[in-house]
Amino acid sequence: MVTDPLDDGSGGSRRRLLGTAGAGLAGVGAVLLAGCGSKSLHARLKRTPTVARTDVEVLNHLLEVEQVAIAAYTAGAPLLPPPAARAAKRFLEQETEHAFGLAGLVKAAGGTPRDPLPSYDLGHPRTGDDVLRLLHETEGAQLAAYVDAIPRLRPGAVRAQAAGYFANDAQHVAILRSLLGQTPSPAAFVTGRE
Amino acid sequence: MERGWTRQVSRRELVVGGIATGGLGALACEGLAAAKAATPIETDASVLRSTLAVELLVVFAYEHMLAGGTLSAAGEQAARRILGHEQAHVRRLTVELSRLGATPPPTPTSVAEADRQLAARRSSGRLADLHGELESLRLLYDIESIAVGTYYEALPKLGDPRLLRTAAAIMGAEAQHATVVGGLLHPGDVRRVVPVASVTGKR
Numbered sequence: 001m002v003t004d005p006l007d008d009g010s011g012g013s014r015r016r017l018l019g020t021a022g023a024g025l026a027g028v029g030a031v032l033l034a035g036c037g038s039k040s041l042h043a044r045l046k047r048t049p050t051v052a053r054t055d056v057e058v059l060n061h062l063l064e065v066e067q068v069a070i071a072a073y074t075a076g077a078p079l080l081p082p083p084a085a086r087a088a089k090r091f092l093e094q095e096t097e098h099a100f101g102l103a104g105l106v107k108a109a110g111g112t113p114r115d116p117l118p119s120y121d122l123g124h125p126r127t128g129d130d131v132l133r134l135l136h137e138t139e140g141a142q143l144a145a146y147v148d149a150i151p152r153l154r155p156g157a158v159r160a161q162a163a164g165y166f167a168n169d170a171q172h173v174a175i176l177r178s179l180l181g182q183t184p185s186p187a188a189f190v191t192g193r194e
Numbered sequence: 195m196e197r198g199w200t201r202q203v204s205r206r207e208l209v210v211g212g213i214a215t216g217g218l219g220a221l222a223c224e225g226l227a228a229a230k231a232a233t234p235i236e237t238d239a240s241v242l243r244s245t246l247a248v249e250l251l252v253v254f255a256y257e258h259m260l261a262g263g264t265l266s267a268a269g270e271q272a273a274r275r276i277l278g279h280e281q282a283h284v285r286r287l288t289v290e291l292s293r294l295g296a297t298p299p300p301t302p303t304s305v306a307e308a309d310r311q312l313a314a315r316r317s318s319g320r321l322a323d324l325h326g327e328l329e330s331l332r333l334l335y336d337i338e339s340i341a342v343g344t345y346y347e348a349l350p351k352l353g354d355p356r357l358l359r360t361a362a363a364i365m366g367a368e369a370q371h372a373t374v375v376g377g378l379l380h381p382g383d384v385r386r387v388v389p390v391a392s393v394t395g396k397r
Contacts, residue, residue, distance in 0.1 A: 087384040097391035143366065150362045151355035160350045163365060164392035167342060170366035171388045174373040184374050185275070188282035190366025191359075 048108045049157035056111035058149045059102050062162065063114055065145045066099040069169075071120040072138045076131040084128060084179050088135065091172045098165040105158055129180065136176045142169045143192030239296035241351045245361065246287040247299040248344040251311050253280045254302045255337050258321050264330040269378055273334065276371045283364050290357060315340045316396060331379050338372035342395025369393050 051059075073092035077085050103113035125131045146166035153159040173194075174184035187194045256277040259265065265273055288298050302308040309320045317340065319333035345365035352358050372395075376387040 083382060087388075090384050090388060094388070094391035101392070147359055147362050147366075150349065151358035155353070156350050160346060160394075161392065163346055163349045163362060164394050166362060167346075167365055167369035167393035167395075168388070168391050170369045171373040171393065174370040175377075175384065175388060178377065183275070184377070185279070185367065185370035188279035188367055189286075189360070189363035190370060191363050 048104050049161070051105050051109035051158050052154045053109050053111070055153050055158055056106055056109045058152050059106050059109070059158075059162075060111065060114045062145055062149055062165075063099055063102040063106065065142045066095055066102060066165075067114075067116040068120055069095045069135075069138050069142055070099060071116070072122055072135055075122055076125065076135055079125070079131045080128050084132060087175050087179065091135075091175075094168055094172070098168070101161060101165065105161065132176055132180050136173065136180065139169055139173045139176060140192040140194070142166075143173065143190060145192075147191050236351055237294075238352055238354050238357055239291060239294040241348050242287055242291050242294065242357065243296055243299055245344050245348050245364075246284065246291060247311075248315075248341055249280060249283045249287060250299065250301045251308060252337055252341055253277065253284055254308050255312075255321060255333070256280060258305060258308070259324070259330050259334065262324060262330070264324050264327055266327055269327055269331060272374050272378060276374065279367055279371065283367070286360060286364075290360065312337070312340075328379075331375055335372060335375045335379060336396065338368055338375055339396040341368040342372060342393060343397035344395070346394045347397055368395075 070092065073088050073095060077088035077092060080088055106113040122134060125134050143166065146162060146169065150159060150162055150166065153162055170190045173190075177186070178184045256273055260270060260273055260277065291298055302311060305321045309322055312320065317333070317336050319329065319336055321333070324330050324333065342365060345361055345368065348361055349358065349365065352361060372393075373387055380386040
């Protein structure tokens with residue numbers, strides 16, 4: 001589902017890719033989901049904690065921001081030089097795991113996980129650094145969403161699960177900042193607005 | 195006002211909720227873990243006190259490491275920046291504890307005491323046995339993992355939304371610290387530096 005956007009060597013290809021990043025997202029997600037982690041689906045389902053119905057809206061919002069990140073990594077990773085592309089591919093797998101986990105929580109609460117949008121407006125990054133800045137911005141939005149969401153989730157395992165994803169996204173930011181030549185951990189308190 | 199916050203999930207609530215929703219399988223796993231952690235009832239003050247105890251241990255470890263001179267220039271620069279963050283965490287948590295009318299836990303007073311605390315938290319290294327940068331960085335990575343795990347356990351228990359935001363923001367910083375130290379241990383190896391999608395730390 002993911003084609004090399006540099007095949008025809010034109011900026012137009014990049015624009016098309018970024019403009020329609022969401023189009024192939026469901027398929028990409030399905031492929032990645034099949035391969036993420038080493039645990040069986042049965043094991044994953046068995047590990048899903050009980051979830052309060054009141055958490056559904058918050059969890060679905062987190063799912064939405066994860067879907068934006070998946071779109072950004074899907075579109076952006078092929079435009080990056082090899083070391084950064086390897087990191088982006090890794091992070092895409094992890095964002096997909098987050099989305100899978102959040103969707104599972106929504107279902108466990110009797111809710112319906114929101115589908116990804118058909119496409120996402122990700123701007124028109126032209127260089128590798130442009131892509132890294134886009135990914136940094138996207139991860140920052142995720143962090144802010146988690147910091148806002150965590151206090152609104154009911155105490156217990158669901159909140160812990162969200163915290164685990166938040167901490168992973170904070171790590172992504174540290175790596176992206178390093179790739180941009182910035183201090184990886186700039187602040188004592190991570191809010192997504194650093 | 196904040197003194198009244200307590201954990202809102204008890205073992206009984208989880209058991210009743212699990213049975214009511216037919217979620218026995220789920221209850222057997224993470225739900226039960228949360229239920230175990232929720233007994234006995236803890237206040238926000240006691241949860242914060244536990245996190246502050248770990249922060250004080252982390253600060254002691256970084257100060258000891260920096261004084262020992264085992265780190266390279268790059269390692270020392272990173273450690274000094276991280277130490278500044280850890281000290282900021284100590285200041286913030288001390289203020290928050292004071293607001294709750296609680297006293298802060300004691301700071302480790304010796305390497306032996308710090309090593310006892312590290313061993314109690316299943317650390318694989320000891321401050322007393324550091325002979326080079328590799329050992330030092332491995333221990334720092336372990337310490338940051340302990341810090342992450344402390345907040346991973348604290349967040350489900352806290353009640354005050356403001357404290358929850360603070361604890362989450364600190365957990366994010368500890369996860370970034372682990373990434374920085376991991377990057378020094380495994381330069382360019384993102385699979386080892388960011389190994390898992392759900393960062394739960396050492397518990």
